[in-house]
Amino acid sequence: MAKEVQSQFQEEQQLVVFRLGSEEYGVDILQVQEIKRMLDITRVPKAPGFIEGVINLRGQIIPVLDLRRRFGFPAAERTPDSRIIVVNIGDLVIGLIVDTVLEVISLPKEAISPAPALVTGINNDFLAGIGDLGERLLIILNLEKILAVDELGDLQEFGQQLEE
Amino acid sequence: MLDKSQYLQQFVEETREYLENLNNILLQWERQPEDKGMVQEVFRIAHTIKGMAATMELEEITILSHHLENLLDHVRQGKIKAEGSFFDLLLASVDALASLVQGLERGSTPGKEEIAPLLARLQGFGSGQARSSGKEGEQALSLSFNEYEKKVMARAREEGFEVFQINVWLQPDCLLKRARVYVILRSLEQLGEIIKTVPTVEDLEEEKFTDHFTVVLICRAGEEAIRKTMEGLAEIERYELLALAEPAAPAASSRSPAAEGSSGTKKKTKDKDRMSARQTVRVGIDRLDQLMNLVGELVITKTRLEQLLALHTGSEIEEALKGLGRISSTLQDVVMQARMVPVAQVFNRFPRMIRDMAKELGKEINLVISGEETELDRRVIDELADPLVHIIRNAVDHGLEDTAARVAAGKPPQGRLDLLAYYEGNSVVIEVKDDGRGISLEKLKEAALKGGFITPAEAETMGEEETLNLIFAPGFSTASQVSSISGRGVGLDAVRAKIESLNGTIDVETELGVGTVFRIKIPLTLAIIQALLINLGPEVYALPLERVEEIRRAEEVAIKSIQGKEVITIRGEVIPLVHLREILEVAGEAEGRGEDFLVIVQTEQQRLALLVDDLVGQKEIVIKPLGRLLTRISLWAGATILGDGKVALILDTDYLLSGSNVGREVS
Known part of the structure; x- marks a missing residue:
C-alpha cells in the first residue's frame, strides 16, 4: 500500500497553476509557501526594476516581484483576482504577483516535455518544461532561473571574499 | 532511532563547546607543559566526549576520544612527556573530532578509515615515547583547600x-x-x-x-x-x-575561563564553572528571534494604541498606556539581554588560529586578549567572526614582521597582537592592534595610482585619513606577494560592508614601523531605534533619529546657489540641499511648497539638508532586514512595520551621497 502511494508520487508532479495574460503557468507546489490576496506593497527606490516592492507578511519583510515585468510583458491593472504567490527558493522567500491563481493539479511526469524552442514569449531559460493538459498547454517555470539576478551573483561573490 | 536524532543537535552543540574549550586549554598547556592540572582537565573533557558519543552510538567519535584518553592517561602516569609534537598530535585530534561533529550536522557518516591514520599516530605516540618518560615522583602535588x-x-x-x-x-x-x-x-x-x-x-x-x-x-x-x-x-x-x-564563584561571571587562559598571562584554568550545575536553560537562537519579533510586534501595537487613543484623553487611559509602555520596554530589555553573549565566543577561536598561522609563517606572536567578557547580540557575534578573521589574518601576515626583521628594526623578537573589546557609550568597540610594520601611506598611494583608483591630482591633495581609507576600496591591494593566508586583493571592502550591515563602523590607524589598529564599532542594540518618520507624497520613510540634528520649515530658510549647487546656510554653515523626492523618484510633484520641511541630518561625511513634504512624527521602530535580495542597496538600512501594518523603509543617510544626488544643478 505504502509502496503504491510512493510510486504514484514519484510519477506525478503537483503544480500550482496561475494565469499571466492569456497563458497558463505552473510552479512546483513544493516551492510554494502560500497564496495571498494583494497586500499593500511598499515601493523600494533604487531596487532592480522587476522588484515591485516589499510586503509585510506576518511581521516579515518580503520582496515582491512582478512576473509580468520580469518576463517583459505589458503591465496590467491589478484586479480583485490578482494574487501574490509566496515561494521559497533556497533560503529566499519572495512573492510573485500573478493575474490570477487557477488551481492545483497533479501532472504525470510523462505529460511534461522538456522546454522546446517554443514561442512562449518568455526567455527559454525560465522554463522547466511544458505540460500537456489535453487541449491546454502549461508553461512550467524554473524559479531558480527567474530569480538568478545579478544581485544574487554579487552576493555569493561577497561571501567568498569574506571566506578568503 | 527517533530518540537519537532528537538529541543529536544537542550533542553537536555541546561537543562543539567542549572542543572549543579543549583547543584553548591545549594552547595554554603548550605554553606551560609542566602544569599537571592541565592533563586532568584535558582528560576529563576527552572522557566526557567519549561518554556522550558512546551514548549516541557514534562509533568514530567514541574510538577517537578513547584513544585520546589513553594517550592522556600515559601522560598522567608520567610515561609520556607533554612536549613538542605531542601537542600537535592532540590539536590534530581535536580538529578531527571537530570535523566528525561537523559531518554529523551535515548528516554524513564518516568511515573509520578516515580517522585510521590518526588513531595509528595516537597509539604509536604512546609506545614510541614511553621509554623517554620523565622521572618518577614528579607529579604535582594536588591541592585542595578547606x-x-x-x-x-x-x-x-x-x-x-x-x-x-x-x-x-x-x-x-x-x-x-x-x-x-x-x-x-x-x-x-x-x-x-x-x-x-x-x-x-x-x-x-x-x-x-x-x-x-x-x-x-x-x-x-x-x-x-x-x-x-x-x-x-x-x-x-x-x-x-x-x-x-x-575558583568558580557562585555568582559566576560570564567570563569564559578558557579565554582567560588565552590572554597570555599564566593563569591556571579551572574550568569548573561550566561543569557545575548552573541554573541555565539552553534555548535555540531562533526561539530568541521569535521572542524578539513578538516583542517588536508588541511595541508596534503599543504605538498604534497610543495613536488611536490620542483622541481620548482620559487620565485612566493615559495611565494604563504608560504602564503598558513601561512593561513593554522592560520586556524589550530583558529579551535583548537574553540574546547577549560575551565576545569570548568569537575571540576563543583566535588563539588556535594564530598559533597555526605563526607556525606556518615562522613568526613569533604573542596574542593578548582582553575584554572578552564584553557582551554583544548573538547574531552580531556570529556576523563578526568572518570580518575579524580577515583582519587578524592581515595583521599576522602583512602587519607583523618575522623575527629577523623585528630584531633588525630594534623591536622585541616576539610580535604582539592585541585583541580587545570594550564598551563605549551605546556601542561596543573591538580593536585588533599589532605592533608590526604599519601601513606606508606612500605605498598605498602608489598602489592606488597604479590600480587607477585615484588620479595623480587626487594623490597630491589626499589627506592622511583619506589615503588610509583607500584600503577599503573594492579590489584594492598592496600585497606584493600572494600568500596562502591573505593578500588576494579582496577583502577589506567586504569586511567594511559586513560591519556596516550591522550598523557599525570600521576605521584604521597606523604608524609606520610602530603598528596598525583596526577599530570596529558596533551599536549595542540593533533591533529597535528611535526614528523620525517623514512623508514624501503618499510614501512614508524613516530616518534614524540619532542622525537628525534639527528641523526647519523650508519657507524660513533661503535656498542659495553656490557653484551651481543648491545650498542653505544655517548659523554660517553652508549645507547642501537634497531633494529627497527626486532621489527616491517619488511620483508626482510636491503640492503646497510652503509646508515643506528641511531635516538637517549628520552623515559620515557632512551635514545635509533633506527637503521633505511633511513630518509624521517621532516613533520607536523595529528594524527588520530587507532580505537577501535587497540588502545590496546600501541606501536602505532596513525596513519597519508601521502602526497600520504598512512597511516603511529606513534611510541610511550615509548613502544619500553615493551617486550625484546632492545639490541639483540650478537651471
Whole structure:
C-alpha cells in the first residue's frame, strides 16, 4: 500500500497553476509557501526594476516581484483576482504577483516535455518544461532561473571574499 | 532511532563547546607543559566526549576520544612527556573530532578509515615515547583547600592580592633540607603571606617529605618578584609558579575561563564553572528571534494604541498606556539581554588560529586578549567572526614582521597582537592592534595610482585619513606577494560592508614601523531605534533619529546657489540641499511648497539638508532586514512595520551621497 502511494508520487508532479495574460503557468507546489490576496506593497527606490516592492507578511519583510515585468510583458491593472504567490527558493522567500491563481493539479511526469524552442514569449531559460493538459498547454517555470539576478551573483561573490 | 536524532543537535552543540574549550586549554598547556592540572582537565573533557558519543552510538567519535584518553592517561602516569609534537598530535585530534561533529550536522557518516591514520599516530605516540618518560615522583602535588582557606583567598583577591601556587623541587643532593625549606619559606614571607604548604609546615620542619613541596602564597608583589626571589635561592633544582585563578564563584561571571587562559598571562584554568550545575536553560537562537519579533510586534501595537487613543484623553487611559509602555520596554530589555553573549565566543577561536598561522609563517606572536567578557547580540557575534578573521589574518601576515626583521628594526623578537573589546557609550568597540610594520601611506598611494583608483591630482591633495581609507576600496591591494593566508586583493571592502550591515563602523590607524589598529564599532542594540518618520507624497520613510540634528520649515530658510549647487546656510554653515523626492523618484510633484520641511541630518561625511513634504512624527521602530535580495542597496538600512501594518523603509543617510544626488544643478 505504502509502496503504491510512493510510486504514484514519484510519477506525478503537483503544480500550482496561475494565469499571466492569456497563458497558463505552473510552479512546483513544493516551492510554494502560500497564496495571498494583494497586500499593500511598499515601493523600494533604487531596487532592480522587476522588484515591485516589499510586503509585510506576518511581521516579515518580503520582496515582491512582478512576473509580468520580469518576463517583459505589458503591465496590467491589478484586479480583485490578482494574487501574490509566496515561494521559497533556497533560503529566499519572495512573492510573485500573478493575474490570477487557477488551481492545483497533479501532472504525470510523462505529460511534461522538456522546454522546446517554443514561442512562449518568455526567455527559454525560465522554463522547466511544458505540460500537456489535453487541449491546454502549461508553461512550467524554473524559479531558480527567474530569480538568478545579478544581485544574487554579487552576493555569493561577497561571501567568498569574506571566506578568503 | 527517533530518540537519537532528537538529541543529536544537542550533542553537536555541546561537543562543539567542549572542543572549543579543549583547543584553548591545549594552547595554554603548550605554553606551560609542566602544569599537571592541565592533563586532568584535558582528560576529563576527552572522557566526557567519549561518554556522550558512546551514548549516541557514534562509533568514530567514541574510538577517537578513547584513544585520546589513553594517550592522556600515559601522560598522567608520567610515561609520556607533554612536549613538542605531542601537542600537535592532540590539536590534530581535536580538529578531527571537530570535523566528525561537523559531518554529523551535515548528516554524513564518516568511515573509520578516515580517522585510521590518526588513531595509528595516537597509539604509536604512546609506545614510541614511553621509554623517554620523565622521572618518577614528579607529579604535582594536588591541592585542595578547606573552607577557611578558600575564604582567605577570596578576601585576598577582593583586596587586590594575587594567589600563587609555587611547586618547589630541591636538588636531590641537598643536605640540610630542613634549613633550606626554612630559608625558602622565610624569603617568600618577605613578599606576602603563606597560607598553606603541602606537606604541612610541621612536616616540612621535621623533614617529612622527599624533595618537593608546594607553597600557596598571597601577595601583591607580582609574578616577577617571586621569580626573582626564587631564582636567588640556592639548592633548588627547579620550581613552578602558577597563578591560581579564581575558583568558580557562585555568582559566576560570564567570563569564559578558557579565554582567560588565552590572554597570555599564566593563569591556571579551572574550568569548573561550566561543569557545575548552573541554573541555565539552553534555548535555540531562533526561539530568541521569535521572542524578539513578538516583542517588536508588541511595541508596534503599543504605538498604534497610543495613536488611536490620542483622541481620548482620559487620565485612566493615559495611565494604563504608560504602564503598558513601561512593561513593554522592560520586556524589550530583558529579551535583548537574553540574546547577549560575551565576545569570548568569537575571540576563543583566535588563539588556535594564530598559533597555526605563526607556525606556518615562522613568526613569533604573542596574542593578548582582553575584554572578552564584553557582551554583544548573538547574531552580531556570529556576523563578526568572518570580518575579524580577515583582519587578524592581515595583521599576522602583512602587519607583523618575522623575527629577523623585528630584531633588525630594534623591536622585541616576539610580535604582539592585541585583541580587545570594550564598551563605549551605546556601542561596543573591538580593536585588533599589532605592533608590526604599519601601513606606508606612500605605498598605498602608489598602489592606488597604479590600480587607477585615484588620479595623480587626487594623490597630491589626499589627506592622511583619506589615503588610509583607500584600503577599503573594492579590489584594492598592496600585497606584493600572494600568500596562502591573505593578500588576494579582496577583502577589506567586504569586511567594511559586513560591519556596516550591522550598523557599525570600521576605521584604521597606523604608524609606520610602530603598528596598525583596526577599530570596529558596533551599536549595542540593533533591533529597535528611535526614528523620525517623514512623508514624501503618499510614501512614508524613516530616518534614524540619532542622525537628525534639527528641523526647519523650508519657507524660513533661503535656498542659495553656490557653484551651481543648491545650498542653505544655517548659523554660517553652508549645507547642501537634497531633494529627497527626486532621489527616491517619488511620483508626482510636491503640492503646497510652503509646508515643506528641511531635516538637517549628520552623515559620515557632512551635514545635509533633506527637503521633505511633511513630518509624521517621532516613533520607536523595529528594524527588520530587507532580505537577501535587497540588502545590496546600501541606501536602505532596513525596513519597519508601521502602526497600520504598512512597511516603511529606513534611510541610511550615509548613502544619500553615493551617486550625484546632492545639490541639483540650478537651471
